[in-house]
Amino acid sequence: EVQLVESGGGLVQPGGSLRLSCAASGFTFSSHWMHWVRQAPGKGLVWVSYINSDGRSRSYADSVKGRFTISRDNAKNTLYLQMNSLGAEDTAVYYCARGPYCSGPNCDPIQWGQGTLVTVSS
Amino acid sequence: DIVMTQSPDSLAVSLGERATINCKSSQTVLSSYNNKNYLAWYQQKPGQPPKLLIYWASTRESGVPERFSGSGSGTEFTLTISSLQAEDAAVYYCHQYYDTPWTFGQGTKVEIK
Numbered sequence: 001e002v003q004l005v006e007s008g009g010g011l012v013q014p015g016g017s018l019r020l021s022c023a024a025s026g027f028t029f030s031s032h033w034m035h036w037v038r039q040a041p042g043k044g045l046v047w048v049s050y051i052n053s054d055g056r057s058r059s060y061a062d063s064v065k066g067r068f069t070i071s072r073d074n075a076k077n078t079l080y081l082q083m084n085s086l087g088a089e090d091t092a093v094y095y096c097a098r099g100p101y102c103s104g105p106n107c108d109p110i111q112w113g114q115g116t117l118v119t120v121s122s
Numbered sequence: 123d124i125v126m127t128q129s130p131d132s133l134a135v136s137l138g139e140r141a142t143i144n145c146k147s148s149q150t151v152l153s154s155y156n157n158k159n160y161l162a163w164y165q166q167k168p169g170q171p172p173k174l175l176i177y178w179a180s181t182r183e184s185g186v187p188e189r190f191s192g193s194g195s196g197t198e199f200t201l202t203i204s205s206l207q208a209e210d211a212a213v214y215y216c217h218q219y220y221d222t223p224w225t226f227g228q229g230t231k232v233e234i235k
Contacts, residue, residue, distance in 0.1 A: 045217070047225065059223070095172075100160070100177075102155075107156065109181070
């Protein structure tokens with residue numbers, strides 16, 4: 001069974017830092033691009049960042065560029081999101097998501113975790 | 123970026139009736155490599171994470187009731203709930219994962235009439 005379990009969320013003061021983790025199991029983690037998506041309270045879903053399968057390619061939404069860093073440890077089947085200089089606008093539930101992977105006619109679909117809440121407040 | 127536009131923003135449907143949500147993408151999400159549409163649908167209830175209903179535009183996730191179906195290709199897609207149940211009241215999102223950044227529709231709120 002595919003599982004993505006986020007952790008590391010919590011209450012942090014403005015300007016502070018937090019590191020989110022996403023533990024993956026039930027699939028070949030090293031084959032999949034991985035993403036972070038967030039959802040502010042009462043708002044829609046917004047993509048935050050992705051990292052390719054070997055970790056050499058990454059991209060960020062403009063709103064987090066220069067403050068957030070995505071990384072992965074394929075040996076530990078874990079995805080990370082280092083978040084620095086946090087502001088109130090970063091308050092959201094953060095979801096890790098597995099991108100699809102296709103090998104010939106066979107494709108693994110996308111999958112999501114249950115999310116972890118990050119609250120930025122003094 | 124690929125813009126995803128859902129319609130309507132909200133709809134009220136009687137129990138047992140059909141609910142239809144549309145989603146248009148500003149660019150194709152159909153891959154010429156594998157002929158798959160990189161389009162998913164989610165259901166979200168208050169206080170819960172999004173629940174994956176449909177991926178590849180028309181493949182139902184395991185455990186999702188058969189009354190949920192997805193159709194369409196290229197840039198136009200539809201989520202249909204064939205016979206609305208009380209537990210289907212929720213917000214529904216479409217999502218393209220064809221290209222980064224991933225983008226999402228604004229959401230459609232389905233209410234029971």
